[in-house]
Every structure is written in C-alpha cells, then in structure tokens.
Amino acid sequence: MRYLLTLLAAFATLAAQAGPPQLLLDVARFRNLDRVVKGAEVEIYVTVPTQPLTYRQRAPKSFQSSAVVTLDVLKADGTSAYHEVVTLKPPVLTDTTIAIKNPQSFLKRILLPDGKYTLRGTVKDQYRSAGGETTVEKPLVLEAPAGPFLSDVILLSRPAAKSGGDDNFARGGYRLARAASGTYGRGADNVFFYTELNNAPQGQPLRVHYHLTTPDGSAADADASLTPQSGRPTTIVGQIPLGPLPDGPFTLFIEVYGGPGNKKLLTGHRAIGQRASAEFAPGNAAVPR
Structure with a gap:
C-alpha cells in the first residue's frame, strides 16, 4: 500500500517531461514621443507554454504548476538596463492528462535610449530540478531613420x-x-x-x-x-x-x-x-x- 501511495505521489508531480520548459519572446519597438531623450518604447510579450511544466498535487484532484520568468536587457558593455522577475501560477487543474493546457502570457513595456542591447529571458520550472530551466536571447537595436x-x-x-x-x-x-x-x-x-x-x-x-x-x-x-x-x-x-x-x-x-x-x-x-x-x-x- 505504501508503495502504491509513493507511486501515485510521483505521478502527481509529473508533467510532459519530453523536454525543458519553453519560453517565447516577442519584441516590438515603437518610437518614444519624448523629444528630449531619443529612444524607443519596447514591448516585450512573454509566453510560457504550460504543457511541459511539472504539475504538483496541491489537494485531492487539484494540480498546479509554477514557473519563474527572469527578464534582462543588457547594454552593449554588458551592464544592466532592465531587470525583472515574474512568477506565473497557471490555473489549478483537476486532471493533468487533458490534451490542452493554456499557455501563460504577459506584456512588459519599457523605455530605453537608442543603442544596441541584448534581451535575455529565462524560465525556470519551480517543480523540476533537472532540466527545468531554459534561456532565450535576442539582439535588440534601437534607432530611428x-x-x-x-x-x-x-x-x-x-x-x-x-x-x-x-x-x-x-x-x-x-x-x-x-x-x-x-x-x-x-x-x-x-x-x-x-x-x-x-x-x-x-x-x-x-x-x-x-x-x-x-x-x-x-x-x-x-x-x-x-x-x-x-x-x-x-x-x-x-x-x-x-x-x-x-x-x-x-x-x-x-x-x-x-x-x-x-x-x-x-x-x-x-x-x-x-x-x-x-x-x-x-x-x-x-x-x-
């Protein structure tokens, strides 16, 4: 009986472990209307598919995943221009075997002077120790013709x-x-x-x-x-x-x-x-x- 309970508990914390967590970064650049500081409004749209995340049992027929997203914008010299950490808590599920689990998304809008940057996003699955982190980087150039x-x-x-x-x-x-x-x-x-x-x-x-x-x-x-x-x-x-x-x-x-x-x-x-x-x-x- 104890073996069966242990096995059920293990299954309760499993997700689609076919790969690491996923992170989608979409970036849009708009001109800042401030005529004193030349720069741009940068929209960073972040999407975390919840299908690969680990779901932990919180109560009978109650499962939830958790992911932490870290966003960094680095200047050309490597120093930080922006840093933020966002925790995502997808809705509680009664059954982790459902075919569709809705992704979690959020949008950040920041002001940056013209120049060259690197956008770095990292997602960490809170309930997985091995292979539970993914980092994505994108170049970001701000200038206006x-x-x-x-x-x-x-x-x-x-x-x-x-x-x-x-x-x-x-x-x-x-x-x-x-x-x-x-x-x-x-x-x-x-x-x-x-x-x-x-x-x-x-x-x-x-x-x-x-x-x-x-x-x-x-x-x-x-x-x-x-x-x-x-x-x-x-x-x-x-x-x-x-x-x-x-x-x-x-x-x-x-x-x-x-x-x-x-x-x-x-x-x-x-x-x-x-x-x-x-x-x-x-x-x-x-x-x-």
Whole structure:
C-alpha cells in the first residue's frame, strides 16, 4: 500500500517531461514621443507554454504548476538596463492528462535610449530540478531613420478593438491581443496586424499595400488608403485572409506609397508568422499572478 501511495505521489508531480520548459519572446519597438531623450518604447510579450511544466498535487484532484520568468536587457558593455522577475501560477487543474493546457502570457513595456542591447529571458520550472530551466536571447537595436518609417509590425490573434483604456495592452487607441510568436492555429482564417507610421508627409492621402507570401510562392495582396495624423504616429490596423495558404512560415509585408499617383515607396516593414492549422493556439494573454 505504501508503495502504491509513493507511486501515485510521483505521478502527481509529473508533467510532459519530453523536454525543458519553453519560453517565447516577442519584441516590438515603437518610437518614444519624448523629444528630449531619443529612444524607443519596447514591448516585450512573454509566453510560457504550460504543457511541459511539472504539475504538483496541491489537494485531492487539484494540480498546479509554477514557473519563474527572469527578464534582462543588457547594454552593449554588458551592464544592466532592465531587470525583472515574474512568477506565473497557471490555473489549478483537476486532471493533468487533458490534451490542452493554456499557455501563460504577459506584456512588459519599457523605455530605453537608442543603442544596441541584448534581451535575455529565462524560465525556470519551480517543480523540476533537472532540466527545468531554459534561456532565450535576442539582439535588440534601437534607432530611428530620418525619413518616414514603420514601427515593428505586431501580429494579432484577433482584430484590433477600439479602446479608451490606458494599460500595456492598449496602444494607439486600440486594445491588442497578440499572437504568440505569430502563430495562427486551428480555426484561424485571417492574419490581423498593427503598426505605426512615423514622420509621414502631411497634407496627402497615402496608399498602403499588404503582401502575404509563403516559401512555396503562394501569396495574397490587399490595398488601403491612409491619411497621416499631424504631429503623432499614424496607426495602421488591418487584416488579410490566410485563404488557401499552406501550413508553415509566412511573411507579411506592409508598404506605404506616396508622391504622384501614390507610386513612390516611402517605407516598408515585414513580420514573419506561422500557420499551424492542426494545432491549438491561444486567443490572447492572461494576466500574471
């Protein structure tokens, strides 16, 4: 009987131990409107899939995992520009064998001067001693061209919704639900996006062209008109159907045209996403606890 209880306790703390914990880092750079300090607002969207985490039994038919995420932004000389530790406590489960466990996400928005940095994120499974930590690093360059330019393009899991709120999920008058790592899973039939046009010429409508393409040559295109705002970045929101595009990576190009007949390319930017129609993908972020 004691052996059986020990075995059950061991199973209660097991998760999908096929690999270490996972950490997804999505970074978007926007210009800081402060004209004194040249720099950017950096949005760091962190997603921790809970499927690989260890679930510990807290009570009869009550299991929970726990992960600690450490975020660091390092300057070019290795000194710290930003440091924060966030603890994630996914919802309690009554059965750890369920096929879908929702990921946990959170968003941080920080101000940094122009320059070169390294973003480092580390996730640690609180209930696993061996192989329970993963670190991800990304280069981060902050600078602004002199002429018109687009900010980074954010891929969204749902249309940008008008919002008067003032929190990390609101930008440019919209509430944004980010698609983690640009992944569009089962049931997704559109790519939704948000970006901002800076230093746009005033007094004339512009043409915005969207081009969605995959490595095998499949493509979709759309056009829209845009009237720049005066003195502030101009928001660009929209969607383009995935249609018959195959599973796998895709690239969304956004180009802004002006001049006579709106035929002169003023600026452009791209975002890379992934279509995985057989997989589950989260709808939007959960607030960390």
